[in-house]
Amino acid sequence: MTAIDEAAGTTPVLQTEGITKRFGAVVALRGVDIQLRSGEVLGLVGDNGAGKSTFVKIVCGFQRPDSGRILIDGREVHLHSVKDARAHGIEAVYHDLALVPQLSVYQNLFLNREVTTLGRLGWLSTRKMRAQAQAYLDDIKVSIPNIEAEAETLSGGQRQAIAVARATRQNAKILLLDEPLAAMGAKESALIIDLVKDLAANRGVSILVIDHNYTHLFELCDRVNVFQQGRVTFDRRVEDTSLEELTELMVSEYRRQVMAGHRELGDEVTAP
Amino acid sequence: MASQATLTPGETSPAAPPAAPSTARRGPAGSLLRLFVSRREATIFVVAVAIIVYFAARTSEFYSYANIVTIVQYMAPIAVIGVGEVFLLTLGEIDLSAGQIFLVSPWIVVWLQQAGLPIGWAITVSLLCCLAIGAINGLITVLLNVPSFVTTLGTYFSLLGLVLIVSNDAQADMPGTTGTFGQIFGISSWSEIGWALLIVVALHIVLKRTRFGMHVTATGGNYLGAAEAGIPVRRVKVWSFMILAFGAGFIGLLDSIRIQSLDPASPGTTVMFSAVSAAVIGGTSLLGGRGTIIGATIGAIVLGVLEDGFNLIGVSANEFTLVTGLVILVAMAINVQLSRVGARMRT
Ligand SMILES: Nc1ncnc2c1ncn2[C@@H]1O[C@H](COP(=O)(O)OP(=O)(O)O)[C@@H](O)[C@H]1O
Numbered sequence: 001m002t003a004i005d006e007a008a009g010t011t012p013v014l015q016t017e018g019i020t021k022r023f024g025a026v027v028a029l030r031g032v033d034i035q036l037r038s039g040e041v042l043g044l045v046g047d048n049g050a051g052k053s054t055f056v057k058i059v060c061g062f063q064r065p066d067s068g069r070i071l072i073d074g075r076e077v078h079l080h081s082v083k084d085a086r087a088h089g090i091e092a093v094y095h096d097l098a099l100v101p102q103l104s105v106y107q108n109l110f111l112n113r114e115v116t117t118l119g120r121l122g123w124l125s126t127r128k129m130r131a132q133a134q135a136y137l138d139d140i141k142v143s144i145p146n147i148e149a150e151a152e153t154l155s156g157g158q159r160q161a162i163a164v165a166r167a168t169r170q171n172a173k174i175l176l177l178d179e180p181l182a183a184m185g186a187k188e189s190a191l192i193i194d195l196v197k198d199l200a201a202n203r204g205v206s207i208l209v210i211d212h213n214y215t216h217l218f219e220l221c222d223r224v225n226v227f228q229q230g231r232v233t234f235d236r237r238v239e240d241t242s243l244e245e246l247t248e249l250m251v252s253e254y255r256r257q258v259m260a261g262h263r264e265l266g267d268e269v270t271a272p
Numbered sequence: 273m274a275s276q277a278t279l280t281p282g283e284t285s286p287a288a289p290p291a292a293p294s295t296a297r298r299g300p301a302g303s304l305l306r307l308f309v310s311r312r313e314a315t316i317f318v319v320a321v322a323i324i325v326y327f328a329a330r331t332s333e334f335y336s337y338a339n340i341v342t343i344v345q346y347m348a349p350i351a352v353i354g355v356g357e358v359f360l361l362t363l364g365e366i367d368l369s370a371g372q373i374f375l376v377s378p379w380i381v382v383w384l385q386q387a388g389l390p391i392g393w394a395i396t397v398s399l400l401c402c403l404a405i406g407a408i409n410g411l412i413t414v415l416l417n418v419p420s421f422v423t424t425l426g427t428y429f430s431l432l433g434l435v436l437i438v439s440n441d442a443q444a445d446m447p448g449t450t451g452t453f454g455q456i457f458g459i460s461s462w463s464e465i466g467w468a469l470l471i472v473v474a475l476h477i478v479l480k481r482t483r484f485g486m487h488v489t490a491t492g493g494n495y496l497g498a499a500e501a502g503i504p505v506r507r508v509k510v511w512s513f514m515i516l517a518f519g520a521g522f523i524g525l526l527d528s529i530r531i532q533s534l535d536p537a538s539p540g541t542t543v544m545f546s547a548v549s550a551a552v553i554g555g556t557s558l559l560g561g562r563g564t565i566i567g568a569t570i571g572a573i574v575l576g577v578l579e580d581g582f583n584l585i586g587v588s589a590n591e592f593t594l595v596t597g598l599v600i601l602v603a604m605a606i607n608v609q610l611s612r613v614g615a616r617m618r619t
């Protein structure tokens with residue numbers, strides 16, 4: 001992809017080095033190194049429990065790593081809170097968490113960034129917000145039939161789109177999406193995939209996506225990283241890998257785990 | 273309008289929900305149903321009109337000037353405290369002490385007057401005390417992270433006890449207020465309802481048209497999400513307790529200036545429960561996120577008309593209490609049903 005070629009050799013927008021995290025006896029992350037370049041869509045795949053969500057929570061400031069470094073534009077940052085991360089332009093979007101179901105689409109887009117008049121009285125400039133919301137959604141090609149509809153009445157895909165739109169409208173430069181297509185139909189997925197690609201290509205937003213569906217990932221991403229047991233074990237541009245290679249990687253990992261399990265139980269192991 | 277701006281003819285939108293069929297309950301019945309689903313106040317409005325028509329048909333006394341004054345004086349405190357409770361219910365909170373704040377504010381005026389303060393100052397300080405009580409309710413709730421049900425139950429009993437102790441169980445007279453000042457603040461028959469309407473309109477505007485009101489809805493609708501977005505959710509809650517406490521204290525002063533005598537033993541629970549009932553039968557959800565000031569106001573009218581109407585046709589207060597209970601249950605059932613229908617219409 002051109003975005004990568006252009007960016008090759010330049011400093012990654014987001015880079016992590018040796019991120020570790022344990023929860024009691026569970027080691028969730030064993031030293032995660034990733035690089036996300038400007039305008040790039042990076043996919044994270046891996047088994048359940050491989051540590052992908054934990055990694056996202058650390059990068060968005062929700063959890064603290066035990067060790068390791070996070071660099072934004074080559075400079076190390078310390079993220080103590082979600083607010084910190086947001087100040088650096090990083091935002092994780094969880095569509096089911098972000099929106100207020102009872103507020104309208106445009107109110108959600110402007111949540112806590114309302115356009116007001118009359119100073120401290122905080123009189124809402126409803127018309128202005130509606131117009132700006134519509135203009136912004138048109139701009140990023142998100143089509144919502146009625147921006148006055150309550151968020152509750154939208155489909156999952158539309159809610160996700162609104163949540164993403166809010167983050168980018170409020171200047172998020174790095175988006176973290178943890179399984180944004182989970183439980184979505186084909187149409188819904190297409191909506192989000194188009195939005196993500198458009199934001200990356202036309203607005204230079206860098207996006208990290210966790211997803212289990214390889215077909216989606218190949219359509220969506222410029223590059224794929226495979227998480228295995230708290231580490232990134234595979235890093236390729238999508239055109240340099242294939243569905244078969246990824247599947248084989250995951251299956252062999254699965255076999256390895258099964259055999260390790262047998263060994264622990266003292267079973268005789270013969271390679272399948 | 274902006275609402276139609278997105279879809280230009282011929283363009284199909286990937287975002288469009290599986291259009292019409294599932295939403296289709298067409299014809300006048302369908303649009304009526306949609307009206308009731310989208311405007312929660314519609315149900316209670318129909319109920320209000322029905323009972324007004326009923327009582328007006330039963331007795332001509334109902335629409336006499338004197339009787340209308342009686343009704344509006346009865347409903348004014350319920351409306352003011354009710355719309356205050358709408359803020360709290362929208363936040364997923366409740367204030368059980370509001371009725372007691374309503375009763376304590378004139379007592380504070382009496383005590384301060386006895387201590388030698390001029391009436392103007394006594395009233396000012398009393399209202400500040402009400403704000404402080406609201407702040408205490410709110411701060412305890414958000415800082416200790418306890419349900420406001422418990423916090424305000426505590427302040428309710430504390431205030432009740434305080435009045436009983438300081439008043440020595442003796443009734444007192446509200447200091448006389450005269451002249452235009454007195455007329456505006458309580459003595460005129462229309463003073464209380466006038467102020468009540470002013471407060472209702474103001475709070476409706478605050479809830480629907482200001483940043484603070486939007487933050488109330490956001491905090492009640494999605495507490496974590498609102499906090500994530502940087503909304504000062506705790507401060508929003510504390511302010512809401514203070515708004516209600518101030519309104520309750522203020523209308524309490526007007527009420528006592530009209531009635532003139534104060535009874536330390538009367539508990540504030542009656543007016544508080546009526547107020548919460550008004551809010552709930554008006555369509556405000558106890559689960560938070562959805563409040564309607566207009567609904568609560570019509571709810572207060574319903575309660576006022578019921579009480580008065582039963583009185584007129586010779587039904588006792590006991591039966592009124594029973595009917596109030598049934599009205600709450602029925603209104604609740606209708607609202608729950610309407611939310612279900614609403615959910616089905618959407619999917
Ligand atoms: N808050 C937590 N407390 C304890 N264990 C956790 C916590 N969060 C994640 N884990 C554990 O860390 C590991 C990685 O989990 P997670 O990051 O959710 O994986 P993934 O998203 O790749 O499925 C799992 O073993 C999980 O049980």
Ligand SMILES: [Mg+2]
Pocket residue numbers: 052053054
């Ligand atoms: Mg996960």
